[in-house]
Structures are given as C-alpha cells and as structure tokens.
Amino acid sequence: MKQQITVGATLLFSVFGFLAALDHENGWLLVLVAVGLGAFGIAVLQSLLTRFNEVVKANPETGYLAIKQGLAFFVPFVVLAIVADGFFEWHAAQAFFSAGVSALGASCGAYLMQQGASKVGGFVVPMVWALGCSAIWMLLAAAF
C-alpha cells in the first residue's frame, strides 16, 4: 500500500512538474523537484497523521487508505490541468495544483472523519499540510 501510494503521488505530482517545465529554463530540474515533493510530501502527511490523528495512530493502514482516497480526488485536477495547458494553452498549472492539493487534503480528511477522527486530526492536519505543500511548490517553481 505504501509503495503504491508513493508511486501514485510521484506520478501525479510529476505531471505538474512537466507542465511547469514548459515555461522554465531548468525544466527537467522542476520535474525532479515535483517527483521529490510527491514522494516526500506523502511521507510527511502520513507521518503527521500518525502523530496527530488518533485513528491513524491506532491503525496506520487507515492513514494510507485516507491518502489513497485523497490522491484519487487529485486526479480530476491533473486531467483538467493537462487539458487547460494542452488544448487552451493556459499556463496556469499552479492554480490547478493548489486547488488539487487542497482537494487531496479535504478528501483525505473526509475519509478520516468518517472513521471517527477528531476535527483537528481529521480536518485541520490534512488542510494545513495541503497549504504547506502548495506554498512549497509555489516557491520551488519560482526558484527554478
């Protein structure tokens, strides 16, 4: 499960790396950064959930299932970003990434709340992670 999620996250995040690379000189570096952020970000999210979410603390597998659901709801944003960039030539992948990562966090939180998690562990932690992830990607995309 852990490997599947890591591979899924790196693939989905790398799409945004490719889209950002189209507008940047150091494009391939951005793809690598996106892949790294996908793998590292998901590890951080699981770690935060294990630390602050009582449901995941009791059963770490629940955390992976929640992240898996979150990643599934990240997919529509990836598809829309590809269509927007490829067909309409709107280079606004950052907006798609931010909204997508927030949807990832919200869907992950919704799953955990269904399992009986508290509002802090089930809603606040994934949303704070999403905000941080979005900000880091914005800074990295600007830096390269």
Place this chain on the structure above:
Amino acid sequence: MPQGCFLSSENQTTMNSSSNITTGTQKKTSVFGLVFGMMAAPGQLLQKSLSNVSWAVAYGVSGVAFLLFFLQTGLDMMRAGKMDTEEVVLLSGLGLLYGTLGVMMVGVFAWAGIQGFGKTHNMQEILRAFGLAYSPTLVYAVCGLIFNVVLEWNTAVAFGVTGLLWALNPISATIRHYCDDKTVPAVVLTTICGLLMLVGWAFLGGVL
C-alpha cells in the same frame, strides 16, 4: 424580494428577515451558512437534507458566481481592447445563463451518471447540491471583482478559474455522497463535470 423565495414550495414553513431557512425538523441555515458550509465542509452539509433549500438560493449562488466570473472575463478583455461595454454586458448575461441552466445541465448529467453507476437518488436534491457547490466560485468571484475594479487587475484566470477549480471539491463531495462513498464513480464523474464547465467557459469566453 418575496419572503418565500429561499424556500422550496414543498417545504415552506417559516423564514425570518435575515433570510434564514427554518423547517419544523431542521435547524436554521442562513444563506451565508450554506455558502461557507459548502465551501469548507461540504460532506457535513450534505448529511442534512437539502430539500428545504429553494431553487432560487441554490441557483442564485451558481448564477451570481458565473455572472461575476464572466463579468471579470469581459472586463479583462475590454481592458485589452477586445470587447466593448455592450459585449461585456452580453457576456455577463451569458454567465448568468451558464451558471443556472448550464450548471443544471451538468447536474442532470451527474445525476444520470450516478444512476448509471447503480445508485438511485432524488434528482432535485442532487441538482440543488450542484447549484450550491459553486459557493467557492461565488466567494472567489466577489473577491476577484473587487481587485478587478479597484486595482484594475486582470482577474478572470487568477480568481475566476481558481474559483471554478475550488468548486470541484464540493462537486466531488456531492457525487461521492450520492454514490454512497464509492471513489471510482465519483472521480470519473467529477472529472467529466469539471471538463464540461471548463470547456463551456472557454467556449463562451471566446478563448476557443
């Protein structure tokens, strides 16, 4: 505005002057409560029945959201010399039409898709949830219009498209709720609904 406009005809009970919705069995929910509830925690709002929310409120949210979004698109184009005032007004009117009839059509498509995945639900409730799902678009559109008018920024993409994207979360929550939390149908239908709205905006905004 008539007092009963926030309540559907089958559920009209009482309503106070601050546009709160009251039924015999449910707690009051203001329009602001619906908008911010749908934006922050759509799953929790959907746990309650939406049958007491009137069509006027549900499609007022999406209609005004798209009206303001298209108005910003028009203002951006007018600033670039591609549109005149009349065309901006026409585009805003199209936005209102798109935010009501267009959103309703996408809602009907989602309802049909949910039926296709073997879940039977009341179409009216799904359509109401779809109108309210554009609450984030409304909030972004209002903020964007302020920046557009006061600072003369081009905000159609920065605020408009962002608002449209943020609506995907309540939309996916709605579809997931009515698909009994099945992930695959919800992801497929959310993607198609998102594409329909994005392509529709691009077509009407003359981007194509």
